[in-house]
Amino acid sequence: MWTARTRALSPKAGGAELWQMSLVVIVVLLLLTSVLFPLGVLFAKAFMDREGAFVGLASFVRYFSTPALSQSLTNTIYVSVVATGIAVTLAFFYAYGVIRTAIRGKAFFKTIALVPLFAPTMMHGIALTYLFGNQGLVTNGLFGLAPGFKIELYGPVGIIMAEVIYLFPQAFLILAASLAVTDYRLYEAAETLGAGRLKRLLTVTLPSVKFGLISAIFVCFTACFTDFGAPQVIGGKFNVLATDIYKQVIGQQNMSMGAAVGILLTIPAVIAFVVDRLVQRKQNALITSKSTPYRIVSGRLRDMLFMLFCALMSIGILIPVLTIVYASLVNVWPYNLTLSLKHFDFSAMAAAGFEPFWNSLVLSLLTAILGTLFAFVTAYLIEKTRMLRSVRQLGYFLAILPLSLPGMVIGLAYISSSTRRITRCIRCTAR
16 A cells, blocks of 8 residues: 555655756756856956956956055955954954853843944944044043043044954854754763863853854954955055955956955855855754753852853943934034934935835835845755755855855955846847
C-alpha cells in the first residue's frame, strides 16, 4: 500500500520540484539582470579611459600611485576596524545583559538598541555635530550650565563615533540571537567539573557564540567600509573610499576612477559572503533537537552591573536622537534657541513644498511592499529548496551584494547600463 501511494504521489512531487526549479532560475535571472549586469557595466568602465578606450589596470595603478587617493583606502580600513571592534564589544555585553541576566526592562532595552536602525548615518553625524561641533551643546557646556568639553570631531574620531552608533544595533541583533540558542547542557557539564564563572565564560560562552561574533564582525566591517553618510557629514579632510567615489564621479566626472573605487568596495562583500556561508553551516551544526535552552541563574551583583551598563548605553543611544529633535525645533542654532515649528513648514523652504516628502513616502512604501515580497520569495527558494545548489548559492550572493555597496554605486550602475542600452538603440536605429 505504501509503495502504491508513493508512486501515486510521485508525479505531483515531480511537478512541484519542476515548479520550484523554474522559480529558482527565474529569480536568479532577475537578480542577474537587475544587480550583476548593471554593476558589470559600471565596473567595465574601470578598465577604460574617459573616451571609452581599453586601458587595462591603468586606473588602479593611478589610484594606488596617488598618495591622496591611496590614503583613502588606509583610512577606510582604519575606521572600519576600530568602529567594528568598539561596536561589537559594546553589543556583546549589551546582548549578554539582555539575554543572559535577570535585569528588569528587557523589552525597553531591546527597543532602544534598535533605534539607530531607523535613521541614516548622516543623521548620526548631524547629531554629533550639534553635540560636539564648534557650537555644540557639549562643547559649550550644555547651555552654559557645565564646563565645556571639546573633541576633534571632524575627522576619524567623529566618523568612528557615528559608525559605532550605526553598527551597534546590527551587532546586537546577531549576538542576541547567538546567545539565545546556546545549549545549557554545556554549562551544566562545566559547573559539574568545577569551572568558575570566568572559566565558563572563556571555555563555554565565547566558543558557543564564536560564529555569531564572526558574523557580526564581518557585517559591521562591511557596513562601515561602504558607508557614505557619516564621512560626508563629519569627515572633514579625512577621505574614505565612499567619499572618493562622490568626488571622482560627481566632482571630476571621472567615471573610470569611480568604477575602480567601486570594485574595491565590493571586496568585503565577497569575503563576507564566503565567511557567512561557512559560519552558517557550522552554527547550525551546534544546534540539535536535544539542546536545552539557557536558564538564568541568580546573581544580584551581576544584574546590578549589567543594569547599569545597559542603562548607560541606552542613554548614549537616546541623547543623539533627542538632540536632533531639539535642534529641529530651535529657531536659529546656536544664536536663537527659542522653540519653533517653522522648520517643518516645507513650503517656506523650497518651491516644491511637500512634494519631495510625499514622493519619498510613496517610493518608500512601494519599495517596502514590492521589495519585501520579492525578498521573501527569494529567501524561501534559496533556503527551503534542495535542488540547483550552485544556482541558489549564486542567488544568495547576488541578493546580499547590494548591501555592501553605497547607494551611489548602485545608482551609477543603473545609469551606466541605461546609457549603454540607449546608445545601442540609437545605433540600431541609425543602421
